[in-house]
Amino acid sequence: MFCDYHVHSRYSDDSCYPMEDCVKDAIDMGMDEICFCDHVDYGVKLDPMDLEEEMRANTVLNVDYPRYFAQLSALQEAYRGQITIRKGLEFGMQTHTIAAFERLQKQWPLDFVILSIHQVNDQQFHLREFQKGKSEEQYYKAYYEELLAVIQQYKGYSVLGHLDLMKRYDDKDGYDGFVHHQDLITEILRQVIADGKGIELNTSSVRYGLDSLLPDERILRLYRELGGTILTIGSDSHAPAHLGTGIEEQKKMLKTIGFTHFCTFERMRPIFQPL
Template sequence: MMIADYHMHTYYSDDSQYEMEEAVKKAISLGLHEICFTDHVDYGIKLEHDDYMRLSDEERKNKVANVDYEHYFEEIHHLQEKYKDQITIKQGMEFGIQTHTIPAFSTLFNAYDFDFIILSCHQVEDKEFWTQDFQKGRSQQDYNERYYQEILNVIKVYKDYSVLGHLDLLKRYDLEGEYPFEKTKDIITKILKIVIEDGKGIEINTSSFYYGLKDLMPSKNILKLYYELGGTILTIGSDSHKEEQVGAHIKEIQEELKKIGFKQICTFDKMKPIFHDL
C-alpha cells in the first residue's frame, strides 16, 4: 500500500525552521514511499523573497517572505538525486490564493515545473485567520460564509492546482466552536462539484490530530459528501512543520477513507494524478 505524505513544510516556509534534508531522512526512517514538498506562498500578505532580502533589518520587522524559489527547486532536485534509491520526492507548493492574487499565482505557476499544487485559503481580504483579524467584527455565520465564498470565487477562475487543501481550515481558528456542517453544506456542495468537474481533488490534512480537533480535516461529513458526489481524487498530507509531524496519522486516515467507501488515494506527477489502491 502506498504511504505518501503530500503536505510538507520546511525552512522555505516562513513558519518553519525544519531543514529539507532532515524531512527526507525522517520520511525514509518511517518507511514512506513518497513525499511532496509544499512550502507556502501567500501573495497579498508576504513579500517576494528577493524583495524581502533587500530590506534593512529594521524594515523587515513584522514582514515575512514567500519561498526562495531558485534555491527551493535546486535543493529539491539535489535531494531527488541523492535519495532516488530510497524514496520518491516530488516538488509542489501550497498556494494561499485570494481572488485578487490570482494573477500573481498564474505567473508563478507558469514559471516553474510542478508535480503538485495545493490550493488553500489562508486569508481573506489580506486578513489572517490565526490572528483573528478576519473574524473580528463578523458573526460566526458571516465569517464562515465569507470564507467558503472566497474559495468558490477562486476555483471558478483558477484551475492550475491539484487539490484543495484542508477545506474546512477555518474551524482550526474558530473561537466560537465548530460551525454546523448543515449551514455550509450548500456552498461546500457547489465547491466540490466544481472540483470534480475540473478533474481536481481534495486533501485530508492530518494536522487535525495535533491541533486537537474533534473531527478530521476536512470533516467526515465533507468527505462523505465528496464521495457521494463522485469525487475520487484524494491526497493525504501531514502539514508538517517539524520532525514529529512528518507522516503522522497517514495510515489512520487511509482506514477512515475505506470506511467511507473510497478505494484509492493519489500521488501526483507533473500535475497528473496517479491512483493507488487502499
C-alpha cells in the first residue's frame, strides 16, 4: 500500500501546491491513500476568519478551515474509487496554545492530527528566533521539554511529527542530540506509547540534506524496543517534487529495524497496514 501521510497544499502558508493538483499527482504516482496535513500554528499565526479580507494578504495565516474542509469533502467525492483522501491537520503546538487547538478540534471532522513543535514561547525555529543566544544544549533541551510538557497535557493527536526536528535548524556542527538528550527522548516515547499514540517517519531528511533520518534511526529503534507500534510515513511535501519521495525506500529500512506494519488513519483511529 502506497500512502503519503504528511502532505501540504496551498492552504498552508508555506505552500502553493493546489490541493486538486496534488490529488491528481498522487493518483498518477499510483498512491492508494493521501492525507493532507496543512499547518496550524497558534501563537505565531492568525485564523483568516478573524481578520478583515483586506488584512489577510499581509498576514501569516492558519488554514482557512471552511474552505479547506469543503474542498477535501468535494475531492473525496470526485475521486472516490481512485484514491482515498483523509482529512488531517498539522498542529504546531505550544503549552500555552493547547486550549486553542482543543477548541479547533471540536469544530471540524478530522481523520488525523500531526503534533509538531515548530516554536517555543512564540519564537520560531525556522527563523532562528528561539536558538538565538542559546547553546545547542540549551535549545535542544528546551525543545524536548516543551514537547514532553505538551503531550503530558494534550491527548488529541495521532502522531508526533519529525520528532528530532531541531537538527533541521541547527547551524552548528557535530552536536548529537540523541546522545545528549536520550533520557528526555525516552520519556517522550514512553508517554506516547502509554497514551496509545504514535510517531511519524518524515522522509524530508534527504531533501534537507540531513545526515540522518527524521527522526534518527536510533529513535525509531528505541521506540520499537519500548513497545511502540503506531507509525506513519510522510514526505512533508510542499511542492510536486516532494510528493511521495522516499516513502517506499524507507519502508525497507523500517523492516530491518523490526517493524512489520505502518499505519493509516480514519476518524482518528489507526489502521495497521503491512510494510
